[in-house]
Every structure is written in C-alpha cells, then in structure tokens.
Amino acid sequence: DTGVSQNPRHKITKRGQNVTFRCDPISEHNRLYWYRQTLGQGPEFLTYFQNEAQLEKSRLLSDRFSAERPKGSFSTLEIQRTEQGDSAMYLCASSLASLAKNIQYFGAGTRLSVL
Amino acid sequence: AQSVTQPDIHITVSEGASLELRCNYSYGATPYLFWYVQSPGQGLQLLLKYFSGDTLVQGIKGFEAEFKRSQSSFNLRKPSVHWSDAAEYFCASTGTASKLTFGTGTRLQVTL
Numbered sequence: 001d002t003g004v005s006q007n008p009r010h011k012i013t014k015r016g017q018n019v020t021f022r023c024d025p026i027s028e029h030n031r032l033y034w035y036r037q038t039l040g041q042g043p044e045f046l047t048y049f050q051n052e053a054q055l056e057k058s059r060l061l062s063d064r065f066s067a068e069r070p071k072g073s074f075s076t077l078e079i080q081r082t083e084q085g086d087s088a089m090y091l092c093a094s095s096l097a098s099l100a101k102n103i104q105y106f107g108a109g110t111r112l113s114v115l
Numbered sequence: 116a117q118s119v120t121q122p123d124i125h126i127t128v129s130e131g132a133s134l135e136l137r138c139n140y141s142y143g144a145t146p147y148l149f150w151y152v153q154s155p156g157q158g159l160q161l162l163l164k165y166f167s168g169d170t171l172v173q174g175i176k177g178f179e180a181e182f183k184r185s186q187s188s189f190n191l192r193k194p195s196v197h198w199s200d201a202a203e204y205f206c207a208s209t210g211t212a213s214k215l216t217f218g219t220g221t222r223l224q225v226t227l
Contacts, residue, residue, distance in 0.1 A: 040219070041220070042207075042217030042218050042219050042220050043159070043217050056214065102209060103164060104161075105161065106151070107158050108157055
C-alpha cells in the first residue's frame with residue numbers, strides 16, 4: 001500500500017497561467033476526492049469521483065477549475081487563468097466505498113502559490 | 116447543511132499533561148465522525164473514526180474520542196501529551212458516503 005500520491009508537491013506560477021495537478025489514489029480505491037485548504041482553515045470539498053464518473057462538484061469549483069479521472073485511476077485538477085486567490089494547498093483523498101462507510105485517506109497535497 | 120465547530124483555535128499544554136480538543140457537529144441524523152492530524156506542510160493523517168456502536172473510540176498514537184449525542188460533540192483526548200503531538204487537529208463529519216465537512220482546526224503547541 002503506497003498511499004495517496006500527489007504531484008507536484010509545490011507549484012509557483014504567475015497570475016493568468018494554467019496549472020495542472022495529479023493525484024494517484026490507493027490502488028484499489030474507487031473514490032477520489034479533491035479538497036482545497038487555505039491558510040488557517042480546514043479543507044473544503046471541491047469535487048469527487050466514483051470510478052471515472054464525477055458525482056459532485058462544490059460551488060467553490062468555478063468554471064476555471066476542471067477535474068478528470070479518465071480511467072478511474074489517477075486524477076488531474078486543472079486551474080485555468082490562475083488568480084492570486086487560488087493560492088492554497090490542494091489535497092487529494094481516496095476511499096473504498098462500501099455500504100455507507102467511507103474512510104478517506106489523504107495525500108501530502110500540492111501547495112500552489114500564484115504570484 | 117452539515118457543520119463542524121472547533122471552538123479552540125490554539126491550545127498550549129505541557130508535555131505529560133492531559134489533552135482534550137473540542138468538536139461539535141450539526142447534522143440531522145448521526146453523522147460519521149473523524150479526527151485527523153496535520154503536521155506543517157503535510158497532508159492529513161487519520162487518528163480515529165466513529166460510525167456507530169461504542170461511543171468511546173480508540174485511535175492511533177494513544178488518542179481516544181467520545182461521541183456524545185446529547186451534546187452533539189466528539190471530543191478528542193489523550194492522557195499524556197508528547198512533544199511530537201504538536202500539530203493541527205481537524206474534526207470532520209460526513210452524513211453520506213461522500214464529502215467530508217471539516218472544522219477550522221485546533222493548533223496544539225506542546226511546551227517542554
């Protein structure tokens with residue numbers, strides 16, 4: 001069990017640029033989640049997938065944000081035309097959904113700094 | 116809508132002292148409850164979870180938490196804190212098999 005892997009760990013970009021983050025979940029997990037955490041706050045839900053289907057999106061996920069999980073394995077989160085307010089830690093989690101129990105395991109996150 | 120409240124932003128305890136971190140939840144039914152710990156610059160590590168049954172749950176690193184339905188609380192405790200426990204602690208809930216709702220966290224400082 002290698003855990004949830006996120007790349008890159010840190011990303012510095014200029015305002016207006018596009019960025020893409022990758023998340024590799026625990027191999028047998030069918031659910032994958034993205035959260036955003038700003039300084040001094042708890043993580044906030046962005047979106048989640050069950051296999052390749054995106055089942056829920058938060059209002060936080062503006063049209064500049066897009067997430068994919070094309071083959072039901074790894075996922076990417078893209079932010080287009082980045083803004084300074086996008087600076088945050090982006091966390092990925094995965095789980096194996098069975099009945100109603102859902103224990104989410106988190107990766108180390110990607111810290112985005114928009115200059 | 117669900118919400119989780121952690122009333123204490125910052126707590127300082129001496130090494131060897133006992134610890135209690137407070138968490139209150141708001142949800143119509145009994146939620147699933149979790150405590151996670153986050154070290155600086157790191158992701159979240161699951162300490163313990165409550166789904167149903169015994170209201171006192173044991174977790175890793177000597178932590179335990181007690182679910183009290185009457186008080187809508189799920190407080191985290193440890194009898195003797197170690198310096199390595201200094202971190203940020205998050206309480207979270209989920210009412211369905213999907214997203215977690217987190218509190219704003221409690222930063223624990225341990226003095227030697």
